[in-house]
Amino acid sequence: MNSKTSTKRRHFLKLGASVPVLGLMGACGSDNTTPPAIAGIPSPTNPTESPGNPVAPNPVEPPVVIPASHPPRGVHASLFSDASTSRGLCWFTDGLDSPAAEIQWGPVPVGMSMEAARNAVQNPLPNMTTASTSQTTGLDNQTHKVVVNGIDPDQPFRYRVGSEMGGWSDVFIIAPTPKANEAWTMVHFGDHGIGELPQRLTAELMKPRHKHDLLLLAGDLSYANGEQPIWDVWFDQNQALLATTTTMAVPGNHENKDSVAANVPLLPFKDYAFNNRFNQPGDVSFFSFDYNRVHFFGFTAGAFLEDGKILKEMAALEADLAMAALRRALGQIDFIVIFQHYTIWTDQEGRAPGNPTLIAVEDQILLRYGVDMVLCGHDHVYQRSKPMMLGLANPLGYVQVMTGTGGQSIREFEPEISAWSEKHFVGLGFSKYTISPGKIVSQYFGTPPISSDDRSRVQHENIESDFELVDEFEIRPRPLQIAKSFVKPPRTEQELAKAHDWQRIYAHTLARNCAHEQTMPKSTLHEYQRIYPNLLG
Template sequence: MKTTEQSVSPIDRTRRTLVASMGGMAALGLSGCGGGSDSSNPEAGGTTPTPPKNNGNDPTPPVDNVVPDIPDTDLYPSDGSHPPRGVHASITGDPHTSRTITWFTDGLEPPLSFVRFSQDSSIFDAQGNPRVPLEHSVTSEESDTFGVAAKTHRATLTALDPELPIFYQVGSDIGGWSRIYTLPPLPTEQWTFVHYGDQGTTDNAQKLHAELLRHPKHLCLIAGDLSYANGDQVIWDLWFDQNEPHMASTVTLAAPGNHENKDGALLESAGGFKTRLSHPQPDISVVASNPGSTFYSFDINRVHFLVSSAGAVIEDFSLPEELINMEVDLSKAALRRLAGEIDFIVVVQHYPIWTDQEGRSPANFTLVALQEQILVRYGVDLLLVGHDHIYQRSAPMFYGIPNPQGYVQVLAGTGGASVRLFDEAPQAWSESEFVGIGFVTYDVEPGRIRANFWGAGPEGLDDSSRQTVTEAFSIRDSFEVHKRSLLSAREHAVLPRDKSEILKNYALVAYDTKQRNHRDEHEC
C-alpha cells in the first residue's frame, strides 16, 4: 500500500580540540555542497516540490528495554597516556555467542591493551558502579590505522551466554580505560535492526545519533558514506568520537561508499574504512581480505545479509571477485530459503539502483547492468541503500517495473550529511517519499519484517532553510515484507552461473563504474 561524552584526558584534549575545529569546517562545507542543485531554485528556472505529507504522527518509541551504559569507575587507575577512543562493537563470528570490539589509541607504541567484560549484573551496585573489576579479559590485536599515527585494536569475545547482556570496557592499566558499555543479548525469534547512510559530522548527523540512542535495537547497518573524511583522517576521528555512545552499545556493520573511496588509492582505496572497522570475512577472498571487508555476508537468525561495495572501491581490483562472491552467496542463500533454513535475503550497499532524487533519476544504469540481474535471479527480498540524501521506498519491483516477485528498495541516505529534493513526479515503482533526515527500523519475526521510517523534516525546502532540521522525529512511513511463497522460493533457488558468464562484459562494466565513481568524486 502506498504511504505516504565521555571525559577527555588532558593529554588528548589538544588533539580533540583540533578534531572538533576541523570537523566544524567540514560540516559547514558539506551543508553547502549538499544543498542540492540550483535547479531547485525557482529563480533559476526550476520548481520547488511540494513537501511530502507526514504519513504518521506516532509517539516516540518506548525505551524501557534499553540496557543502560554503566557509569565511569575508578577501579582501573592509569596515567592516561593512551586513552582508548572510537569504541565500537561488531560481529565477525557467531552473532549470539561472540562480539568483536574495536577501538583506537594514538601513537605507534601503545601498551598491551584488553577488553575486560562480564555478563554478571550482580557485580553492580544500585547506581550502576561495579563493586569488583570485570572478571574476564581478552587481549587485543593491534594494527596500523590508515593515514594517521595511531593503532586500531580488535578483540573478539567468544563463548558468551547468548541470553545475557555483555558489560565491557577497553584499554589498559597503563594507558587508560574507557567507560563501561553494555551490549544487549540477541533474541532468536523477534529482534530489531536499523539502517541509514550518508551521515557525516554535521549538526543534523548528531541529531540523528541522539535519536538512535532512544530506539532499542540489536544491529545497525550503515549504507556507506560514514564520516565524509574524504582523505582527511582527522574527520574519521571526529566521526567515531561523536558516534561512540551508539556504536559501542550496538553491533554495527557498514558498506563502503564513494566518500570512503577517497582514502588512499589502488589497493589502499577506502583505507580508513578497511583499517578502522571490523567485519566478517568474505568466503571468496584473494585481494579483498581485510578486517574492515568491503563485501561480506552473515546470518542473523532467519535473515541472510549480503553487504556489497556496489563498485565503490573498484580501484582496489576486488570487484570481479566480489561479483563472483555475490553470485555464489545469493545462490546458496536462495537454496537455503527453499530448504526452510532462512526466511529473507537482504542486500546492503551504498548506491541505489533506482532513484527519484533530483539530478540523479531515474536509475543508476551502471548497477542495472552490474547487479540487478543477480538480485532478480536469486529473489532478493530487500535492498537497503543510501547515497541519495532522501528517503524513498519502492514497491516490490525489478528493472524499474513494479512486480510482486521483485525486491523492495529502501533508500535512506538520510543520516544527516545534507538534505536534498525529489524530482517533481515520482516513478511508478515509488510508494513513499520524504525530505529530511532519519533512519529505518526493522522489527523481524519468523516470516515477517515490519519496518518504520523515523524522519524529521527541515525548516523549509528552499536552499537557505533546507539544511536546518526543526521537526521532531516521528514515523513517516510504515511497510511490511513477508516471506516468499514456496512457489516463488523454488523459482529463485538456482545454481550460480559460471564466472565466465558473470564477467563476460566486465571490461565495459568496469569502465562505466569508474566513470560513475569519477563523477561522484565531484558531488556530495
C-alpha cells in the same frame, strides 16, 4: 590538514615528589629550647587533646591520579561468526607507542544492576582477550581489533578495552541477541557526517523508544575524504551508540576518497581507511551474516571499484545468494537482504532514473535468487520502491529502501516520480525494522526542513521538529513454491566475466564516481584508460 600529522590528545603531567622534612627531637640533656608540654595544656609544637579541644587527625594526602597515557576512544562493536556468541571490537589510541591492548569481558550476572555491572573495580570482568594492533591509516595513531567468542547468549555482554598502563574505557553493555522466535529490531541509514544534523540523528537513536538490536550503516559515514582526523571526530561523536549497539557498515564513495588521498599505489589499493577502522568478517568491506532468520549480504557495490575486486565481489554475491536461496527453500531462513551504499534505482534530482552500471549486473543477480529487500543510501533522500524487477512493479521482485538521510545534506527529488516508487520524503531520518517470525515491518522516522526553499546540497541546520512516523510497510516470506523457484546453481567468476562487458562496466562506474563526487583525479582515470585500452569503449 596534513593527514600524517599525529592527533595525539595525551597530556603528560610532570609530578614533583615532595618529601616532608621531619624535625628530630633531641635526647635527654640535649640542647633543645622547645619548652616541655604541660599535661592538659596543648602547645603549638606538641598539641595535647583535651575535652574541650579535640585534636584533628593528621591530614591524609589524597592519592595522586596519573592520567592514562593512551586512553581508548572510538570504541565500536560488530557481529562476527555467530550473532549470539561472538563480537568484533575495534578502538583507537593516539601515538605509535601504545602498550599492548586487550578487552576484559563477561556477562552481566542475573540480579546484578546495570550500575554495578559498569563498575569494573568492584565487579571485575572475568575474561580477557588480547587485541591485535596496527597503525591507523594516514595517522601516527594505532587501531586495535579483537574478536571475542564464547559470549553467554542469554545475558547482556559487558566489556571494557584498553590496558593497565595505557588506561581503560568505560564499561559498555550490549543486550543479548534475541532468540529466533522473538521479535527484534534494526535501524538503517547512510550519508551521516559530523555536523549538527548527524549528531541530532544519533541522539534520536539513543532514545529508549528507538531501542534496536542491530545497526546497519549504508556508507558515506564520516565524510573524511582523506582528512583522517575527521574519522576520529566521527567515532568519538558516536561512541555512545556504536559501543553499545551491534553495528555493521559498508563503504561508500566518500570512503573511497580516503584511499586516494592516502596516496596508496594504484593497483591494488591496500590501505583503505574504512578497512582499517572497522572490524568485520570476510573482506571487511564485503561480507555476509545471519541474524536469526534473516540473511544479509553487505558489499561495496562499486564504491571501491579501484581495488580491482568488483568482479570478485559480484561472484561472492552470486555464490552467497545461491546458498541463501537454497536455505530459504529448506525453511532455515525467512528473508534475504542486500545491504550496500549505492542505490540501484533513484528519483533524486540529477540522478534519476537509475544506475545503469549496477543494473547491468547486480539487478540480474538479485532477481535470479529472489532477494527480498535492498537497503542502501547514497542519495540524500528517502525513497521506498514497490516490489520490482528492472524498474517495473512485479510481486516477485525486491523492495529497495533508500535511506540516505543521515544528515550530511538534504536534497530534492525530480519533478516526476517514477512508477516503481511507493513513498518518498525529503528531510532527516532513519529506517527502523521490526522482525518477528514470518514478518518484517519497516518504519521510516523523519523530520522535514522548516521551509521547502532551503532543500539544498549544502549542510544546514534548520530542522527543529520531532521525528515522526513517515512511512510504514510490511514484507512477508515468499510462499514455498515460489521460494523453490529461486534455487539455482551459482555461476562462477569466470562465467560472470564472460557474461558481461566488464570494460564498459568499469568505465561507466569510474566515470560516475568521478563525476558525482570527484573521487578520482583525472590523472588516475587516465592511468586506468592506459591499463584498460578499451575502457571507454
